[in-house]
Amino acid sequence: MNKLINSILVVVICLSCAFAKAQQDSIQLKKIYDTALTQGNSYQWLDYLSNQIGSRLSGSLGAELAVEWTKSQLDSIGLDKVWLQPVMVPKWIRGAKEYAYIETELGETTQVPICALGGSIATPPTGLKAAVIEVQGINQLKALNPEEVKGKIIFYNRPIQDDLIETFKAYGGCVDQRYSGAEEAAKLGAAGVIVRSVTHSIDDYPHTGSMSYGDLPREKHIPAAAISTKGADLLSTLLKLNPDTKFYYSMYCRSLPDVESFNVIGELTGTTYPDKYMVVGGHLDSWDLGDGSHDDGAGVVQSMEVLRLMKSIGYRPKHSIRVVLFMNEENGLRGGRKYAAEAKVKNEQHVFALESDAGGFTPRGFSFDSDDRNFNQVLSWKKLFEPYLIHYFVQGGSGADIGPLKEPNSGIVLAGLRPDSQRYFDHHHAANDTFDAVNKRELELGAATLTSLIYLMDNYIQKPGVQLTMPIKN
Amino acid sequence: MNKLINSILVVVICLSCAFAKAQQDSIQLKKIYDTALTQGNSYQWLDYLSNQIGSRLSGSLGAELAVEWTKSQLDSIGLDKVWLQPVMVPKWIRGAKEYAYIETELGETTQVPICALGGSIATPPTGLKAAVIEVQGINQLKALNPEEVKGKIIFYNRPIQDDLIETFKAYGGCVDQRYSGAEEAAKLGAAGVIVRSVTHSIDDYPHTGSMSYGDLPREKHIPAAAISTKGADLLSTLLKLNPDTKFYYSMYCRSLPDVESFNVIGELTGTTYPDKYMVVGGHLDSWDLGDGSHDDGAGVVQSMEVLRLMKSIGYRPKHSIRVVLFMNEENGLRGGRKYAAEAKVKNEQHVFALESDAGGFTPRGFSFDSDDRNFNQVLSWKKLFEPYLIHYFVQGGSGADIGPLKEPNSGIVLAGLRPDSQRYFDHHHAANDTFDAVNKRELELGAATLTSLIYLMDNYIQKPGVQLTMPIKN
Numbered sequence: 020m021n022k023l024i025n026s027i028l029v030v031v032i033c034l035s036c037a038f039a040k041a042q043q044d045s046i047q048l049k050k051i052y053d054t055a056l057t058q059g060n061s062y063q064w065l066d067y068l069s070n071q072i073g074s075r076l077s078g079s080l081g082a083e084l085a086v087e088w089t090k091s092q093l094d095s096i097g098l099d100k101v102w103l104q105p106v107m108v109p110k111w112i113r114g115a116k117e118y119a120y121i122e123t124e125l126g127e128t129t130q131v132p133i134c135a136l137g138g139s140i141a142t143p144p145t146g147l148k149a150a151v152i153e154v155q156g157i158n159q160l161k162a163l164n165p166e167e168v169k170g171k172i173i174f175y176n177r178p179i180q181d182d183l184i185e186t187f188k189a190y191g192g193c194v195d196q197r198y199s200g201a202e203e204a205a206k207l208g209a210a211g212v213i214v215r216s217v218t219h220s221i222d223d224y225p226h227t228g229s230m231s232y233g234d235l236p237r238e239k240h241i242p243a244a245a246i247s248t249k250g251a252d253l254l255s256t257l258l259k260l261n262p263d264t265k266f267y268y269s270m271y272c273r274s275l276p277d278v279e280s281f282n283v284i285g286e287l288t289g290t291t292y293p294d295k296y297m298v299v300g301g302h303l304d305s306w307d308l309g310d311g312s313h314d315d316g317a318g319v320v321q322s323m324e325v326l327r328l329m330k331s332i333g334y335r336p337k338h339s340i341r342v343v344l345f346m347n348e349e350n351g352l353r354g355g356r357k358y359a360a361e362a363k364v365k366n367e368q369h370v371f372a373l374e375s376d377a378g379g380f381t382p383r384g385f386s387f388d389s390d391d392r393n394f395n396q397v398l399s400w401k402k403l404f405e406p407y408l409i410h411y412f413v414q415g416g417s418g419a420d421i422g423p424l425k426e427p428n429s430g431i432v433l434a435g436l437r438p439d440s441q442r443y444f445d446h447h448h449a450a451n452d453t454f455d456a457v458n459k460r461e462l463e464l465g466a467a468t469l470t471s472l473i474y475l476m477d478n479y480i481q482k483p484g485v486q487l488t489m490p491i492k493n
Numbered sequence: 494m495n496k497l498i499n500s501i502l503v504v505v506i507c508l509s510c511a512f513a514k515a516q517q518d519s520i521q522l523k524k525i526y527d528t529a530l531t532q533g534n535s536y537q538w539l540d541y542l543s544n545q546i547g548s549r550l551s552g553s554l555g556a557e558l559a560v561e562w563t564k565s566q567l568d569s570i571g572l573d574k575v576w577l578q579p580v581m582v583p584k585w586i587r588g589a590k591e592y593a594y595i596e597t598e599l600g601e602t603t604q605v606p607i608c609a610l611g612g613s614i615a616t617p618p619t620g621l622k623a624a625v626i627e628v629q630g631i632n633q634l635k636a637l638n639p640e641e642v643k644g645k646i647i648f649y650n651r652p653i654q655d656d657l658i659e660t661f662k663a664y665g666g667c668v669d670q671r672y673s674g675a676e677e678a679a680k681l682g683a684a685g686v687i688v689r690s691v692t693h694s695i696d697d698y699p700h701t702g703s704m705s706y707g708d709l710p711r712e713k714h715i716p717a718a719a720i721s722t723k724g725a726d727l728l729s730t731l732l733k734l735n736p737d738t739k740f741y742y743s744m745y746c747r748s749l750p751d752v753e754s755f756n757v758i759g760e761l762t763g764t765t766y767p768d769k770y771m772v773v774g775g776h777l778d779s780w781d782l783g784d785g786s787h788d789d790g791a792g793v794v795q796s797m798e799v800l801r802l803m804k805s806i807g808y809r810p811k812h813s814i815r816v817v818l819f820m821n822e823e824n825g826l827r828g829g830r831k832y833a834a835e836a837k838v839k840n841e842q843h844v845f846a847l848e849s850d851a852g853g854f855t856p857r858g859f860s861f862d863s864d865d866r867n868f869n870q871v872l873s874w875k876k877l878f879e880p881y882l883i884h885y886f887v888q889g890g891s892g893a894d895i896g897p898l899k900e901p902n903s904g905i906v907l908a909g910l911r912p913d914s915q916r917y918f919d920h921h922h923a924a925n926d927t928f929d930a931v932n933k934r935e936l937e938l939g940a941a942t943l944t945s946l947i948y949l950m951d952n953y954i955q956k957p958g959v960q961l962t963m964p965i966k967n
Contacts, residue, residue, distance in 0.1 A: 052656065052658070053656040056655045056656045057655050057656050181530045181531050181934075182526065182527040182530045182531050184526070184880060184881055184882060184938075185882075186934075219933070219934060220933075381855075381913050381915050383882065406658060407658055408658060408659075408857065408885065410884035410885070411882065411884070439855050439913060441855050441932060441934045441935045441938065442932045442934075442935070445932070458915060458916045458919070459693070459694070460655075460660075460693055460915045460916075461915045461916070464658075464915065
């Protein structure tokens with residue numbers, strides 16, 4: 020009988036502890052969100068990064084200034100360590116503004132907005148003019164007779180799929196023609212490629228982005244440009260009216276030798292597990308057309324804000340928490356690779372990494388690249404997040420920069436913030452990715468959401484090899 | 494034994510039916526969302542309403558044009574009936590643009606952005622200049638010595654609460670000083686009131702909105718204006734530096750006699766329950782400063798789109814579904830009251846009403862004013878809505894215009910669409926509530942979400958007095 024009473028007592032005590040812990044977590048999350056919304060600093064940081072520094076393409080002056088300035092800001096918030104991690108990055112420059120027009124068979128021309136894709140070679144200095152073949156993607160190109168392709172401009176015009184609710188999936192279904200379209204067309208002897216901008220919006224902004232020639236020898240490279248969706252629609256219409264319609268474009272971009280740049284890193288050293296690391300980050304580089312406010316200024320300042328908020332509410336983490344501002348996500352991923360490689364050399368055990376690189380819009384939840392045990396743990400936090408309208412918890416991808424941290428058997432949990440994505444591709448890699456498109460509250464809510472997840476992971480993450488049924492207590 | 498087998502068979506058949514029905518619903522919802530996103534018309538309609546007609550304050554030319562045009566559009570989509578329901582509405586006009594400045598004790602003046610609150614009287618033609626008392630709300634005003642208030646301008650400066658995640662709650666916690674601030678100040682002998690704009694954004698836009706003098710006699714009315722948040726912060730700072738700081742403003746607004754206007758109504762008559770009605774609506778009137786794209790052009794075109802989508806996917810509703818574009822929500826609610834009163838006179842049984850009046854942003858879910866039975870039914874649809882990132886289902890308020898349909902024991906279910914609300918009050922009742930602030934996909938997703946709920950309600954609503962455990966089958 021005594022044994023039964025004891026057992027009951029143990030259960031009651033366990034339940035009370037769990038309840039008290041949940042309540043404490045709920046109070047902590049409220050403190051995080053309140054502080055982010057009433058005394059946040061992410062929006063002010065983004066204002067500076069976007070409006071005083073501007074675009075930050077790898078190897079550019081903007082990127083250099085952004086490294087210096089974000090380091091100075093991390094220095095100012097009283098972290099335990101702040102440092103720069105050198106990394107060699109590609110340097111591609113756009114040069115003079117691109118120019119393009121469509122020419123009818125009568126010689127009438129209509130100017131259309133284009134931009135070089137990142138990594139493309141230039142056209143000849145006097146430009147390139149050729150007949151155009153429109154295709155809906157690489158497969159359709161491959162079905163063509165190579166004789167027909169030779170010397171032509173290939174116009175990839177497959178639009179983004181509007182009926183996909185998750186816009187990143189729509190992007191993923193379309194971006195192959197931007198990334199590999201030139202390589203494939205060059206193999207068939209095309210003179211150049213023009214790619215429909217990967218966006219839902221029908222407007223005048225061309226959207227750049229990375230492209231690759233694969234293993235093609237230099238002399239086979241052909242110039243690759245993005246055309247605005249309105250430009251693409253016009254070109255397609257004119258080609259239907261007259262297949263002899265020609266396209267002219269001039270671009271002056273080129274690749275220079277690699278230069279040194281840096282990941283910017285700050286750390287709050289853990290009280291209980293100083294040698295176990297959690298990372299929160301975004302990428303410091305951006306494309307050069309806008310000021311990179313959504314991609315990924317937002318992720319940068321939100322990640323910095325995670326550590327500032329922890330300091331501000333007086334939370335000392337158990338694990339060492341690092342903010343990592345990765346260099347060169349857009350056209351090389353050198354920063355992400357460098358960080359992971361150095362962690363491996365130094366044998367630093369990373370248990371969790373979280374990236375914000377999907378825009379500064381209202382946060383909806385997270386995608387986890389995780390074992391089931393930790394993912395189920397996360398699902399048990401749904402109620403904690405509900406008051407902040409965070410409902411989306413799925414297993415899937417995380418973020419490009421933190422991907423290299425995933426080693427076989429490392430057991431690391433990766434996650435990516437998932438903000439509302441409906442407007443994201445309207446701005447992505449285009450001249451309208453600017454500060455005015457970011458809303459203060461939405462950005463701050465994202466920072467609080469990241470901080471809350473890091474806080475919960477810091478307290479409850481289940482490490483590989485340790486089978487726990489109750490939260491870790493420290 | 495035979496009986497047992499029979500019972501098992503019945504259960505299996507019931508489960509199969511339920512499963513088949515759920516699958517059919519899932520297919521129907523996909524059809525609705527796909528059509529809204531790829532062949533939608535809500536955005537094109539909003540473009541016309543906002544950019545060709547513009548603002549639509551009750552009794553204005555814009556309101557008249559909006560009535561005519563929306564009726565013509567409903568006529569064009571092949572509904573069973575379309576008609577105008579006459580309603581007398583107040584006519585308040587702003588007159589010449591307002592002007593205001595802060596005057597220091599040295600006579601230096603700084604112009605600040607204000608606008609008259611809807612329903613306010615004008616200042617004297619030469620304006621009103623007086624000393625200012627800043628208060629944080631009506632309670633603080635009431636604690637003042639009436640002698641001190643006499644002849645002064647009362648400056649209500651309580652800001653919206655930034656740490657509330659649901660911004661409509663923050664609005665609700667602040668709007669009393671706008672609505673009743675003048676009445677209360679006038680009772681104490683104040684000469685006028687200036688109210689901090691109810692918005693999260695710190696900027697130069699004054700936000701108008703309705704106000705009331707309650708039962709005060711006309712001669713006691715005092716002019717009431719909203720001041721931009723930046724203007725309010727400046728005024729507050731200058732008052733702290735010198736309590737003798739004065740405020741000047743001139744306004745030329747006035748109320749004219751009521752005029753006739755209309756609710757615009759279209760109907761798809763039900764196949765099974767033609768005399769049982771479901772309403773989906775928004776309000777056609779708007780304030781006069783912007784073009785009312787979010788408030789409530791979005792709700793208008795989304796509601797029209799519900800019926801257009803049903804026609805477009807070939808769905809014939811079982812109940813009669815009405816789109817109702819209500820007139821005069823902003824400063825009188827006459828349209829909502831008229832519709833409900835006429836329904837009562839005609840003994841039309843309304844079983845469900847749904848309003849979209851919270852902006853055209855990404856839909857997150859609904860708030861239901863419903864009995865538990867129907868609300869639990871709604872909760873069983875969560876899985877159906879999940880692919881569309883609709884997660885928010887709560888019991889609470891619905892919409893102002895449909896509120897009057899709620900009669901004791903009517904058993905009507907009311908609901909309001911709940912879009913993402915973080916940016917909403919940045920635009921609400923201000924000159925920047927314009928078409929460019931609405932995103933096409935977000936608007937279309939809202940229309941599809943409304944349509945999906947109407948479709949499900951049409952099939953499964955549980956009517957008062959009829960206790961059902963299984964979906965209604967027709």
